[in-house]
Amino acid sequence: MKTPQPFSCTFTPHIPELLNQLNCSLVLSTYQAGKLVFISPKDNERLIQLPRTFPKPMGIGIHPVDQNKIAVACQDEVIVFKNSSTLAAHYPKAPQQYDALYLPRVSYKTNFLDIHDLEFGKDGIYAVNTLFSCLMKLSEDFSFEPIWQPQFISQLVSEDRCHLNGMLMKDGLPKYVTTFNQGDQKQSWRKNVTKGGCLIDVDNQTIITNQLSMPHSPKWINNKIYCLESAKGRLVEIDQESGTITEIVRLDAFVRGMDQIGDYLLIGMSKLRENSSSFHQLIPHIKNNRAGVAFIHLPTKSYQGEITYQSSVDEIYDVKVMHNCLRPNILHPNHPESKMAVDTPEQSYWQRPTNAV
Template structure:
């Protein structure tokens, strides 16, 4: 992956349980201008560091805002809310952008999310989440319930509500049989999912996973394409299906009719987390953890050359046009979301700041 010359390294601080942690990063010199021209910013989750990071632009430089969520994984961004899949619960944050200009440093931010509630799911290993459209037209959250090999919804009376599972999964059981991990939405409903193997055995996907990855069609339950290495993040965009062939470090385009795949770009990392905005694909990249799960991936042969960060790919050419690399403090990216129309988002927190933020009804403020 190549891009414009990298800017000088910089650093930010991320809140952790043990106090602020230094996060060092560098990025291609053109990345701020690219985000500015695309009129968007980014949200990035990293479960290993337990952070959700908002990446924006101010004064021609990147801005970073961190919020801690234990084992942060999937992100789902709606018009007025943000859902974050964490360890044993899903967090709901509301958009309070009227507060953004006052957040430090004053005058920089234009979007702000604050936590309002969470729902306990238990340890379902919730991977990707996505907003759909419910029967009444209201926002409806879909969860990839990896531990139970199904797609599920939230309900205050239950841990989760099963909605769909692959036809080869014989029953619901907390056994992570196929490692269902990603979902592509189309017209407000799930259209495609990724699994690492079509197996009905407890943990069966672990036996062979470098050529058994499959994209499934939700409507039929049948494979769309197979033979992938540990795939993630299927996405439907502008009438086309994309997927990350993670174990190969590739962004691929899938012909949904024939199952044939075209390599759009090869990236220097375990590719996981994909957001598409116009002709730009923002791909999350992770270093390989030396474990039995990821150590055998084909890309692990290049483990000493792998990067952690976000690569920006121009879909029409396959060219890398921007990069963000975390040098310290973050080693794994899980999800990437685009915040369209936002310049510099924040979560309303400053590392080490003990001041709380209260949001009151207008009538209470006037009393």
């Protein structure tokens, strides 16, 4: 059998046309491959991808007002990028090819926090500090500024006690979080990953439900709470008063990473790690082991198709929609071209290459 090319994927035929109609691209983080991958419609029949190398990329945040600003949690830092459409149009390697170019603007040196979800809030950038079992704000003065922890966590230590991972923002502040259990010992959640997952109200420490299976990616959509149950491979709705869990759609894959555009949800799917004892517990529940992005039509609660990877991408953490953007690019701070761009409120410039004498 011929070895597939890097980042080879198949897709449901109407996906490119749908992305064109929605006027958007996708960006996904795959820490396993060390990449951010942009997926765009080349036309109504084809997709085009742009993988960019980042060290262990995890959570991706897009500013809710200024969609031109994004943040990416990496292995030991969070990098904030800003789009310059002017610089994109004149990108030296491919002029007039990209409609957005995200350039590094700020870097927060966090070191080994194992940051999962992160989002822009009304007064800063909030993130889930999974290693220390707390919510945090990014700080210019410290590795992190803790702002909240579950009441069952007795102290902030680097032990990933309950696998706090997901964060739902509401009105610019964290409102709900997801954890794998209510443990207060080092990696206590690993003992039984298929039971005991929680959705917790940040404001009053109320546990809305403790009946989830590896919950991830909680979202507030149309005044309802949606969440992914990774261990069961499904999207669920959670009643914020009773905690009742209602299945919306089952994908039979390890689901993690979710975003919305219009009536559609885009859901990341990851392959199970064959050598992981925790993932081994999921084998009876995951029937279709694959990596990619599924498209769900929320009003009809129906599966609409997917992008499925044949190579390079095995595990996805986050999926975000790039609104009003059909061909984005991003430059890591170490990328040579990122050091050649100058952007001001009035003008933008690319440095002209010079010949060494």
